[in-house]
Amino acid sequence: MGRFTHEAAADPDRGVVYLTEDETDGRFYRFVPSAWGDLSAGTLQVLIAGSAASGSFSRQNVPDPDGSPTATRYQVSGAKSFNGGEGCHYAAGTVWLTTKGDNRVWQVNLAAGTYELAYDDNLVSPASAPLTGVDNVTGAPSGDLFVAEDGGTMEICLITPDDTISVFLRVTGQGSFELTGPAFTPAGDRLCFSSQRGTSGSSSGGITYCVTGPFRS
Secondary structure, eight states: SSSSSSEEEOOOOTOEEEEEEEEEBBBBEEEEEEEEEEEEEEEEEEEOOSSEEEEEEEEOOSOOTTTTTTTTTGGTTTTOOSSSEEEEEETTEEEEEETTTEEEEEETTTTTTTTEEEEEESSTTTOOOOOOOOEEEETTTOOOOOEESTTTTSEEEETTTTTEEEEEEESSSSSSSEEEEEETTTTTTTTEEEEEEEETTEEEEEEEEEEEEEOOO
């Protein structure tokens, strides 16, 4: 699947895996396995696009997925740079990815071959920005996105399909931690996530929580 700083992956119905890269100039990849269910062989591709916040994209094969001596992100001219790729979520023909370096959420429309900026904390006034420390992301059957913070005010924030941003929950009384791994149960009635270091401040003290719905349908 390529040798680079893997951060998150989403494998949709199409039989491919989308991958973010946790580097300040990371790229966004697609791995096409030779046989679905076996990730030991296949083709690694990188997203090609301009530097704008929206536009069309294409893909190109990464010549040397091993990444040595040239890192995968530097092998293909025109590969779009993403500042600290983090979470990745797929739903209904769209891939959502987050970038922690600039607190952004991106939307990639697979059928249309386009991408656009879905959220940027610089586009709202600092005093009222409900979402900073952008990190992991997941989605509900309603189409709502749930974005966990690493930093910020340690919240999971909600982005609705009509671009309304709000705070869903906040974990308090725990220092030196981040919220990680938000995911819904298959039934969509429980949202689970982890506090990476819990109350102890140590990785061995992590705590996992589950929130029971109902959520928006």
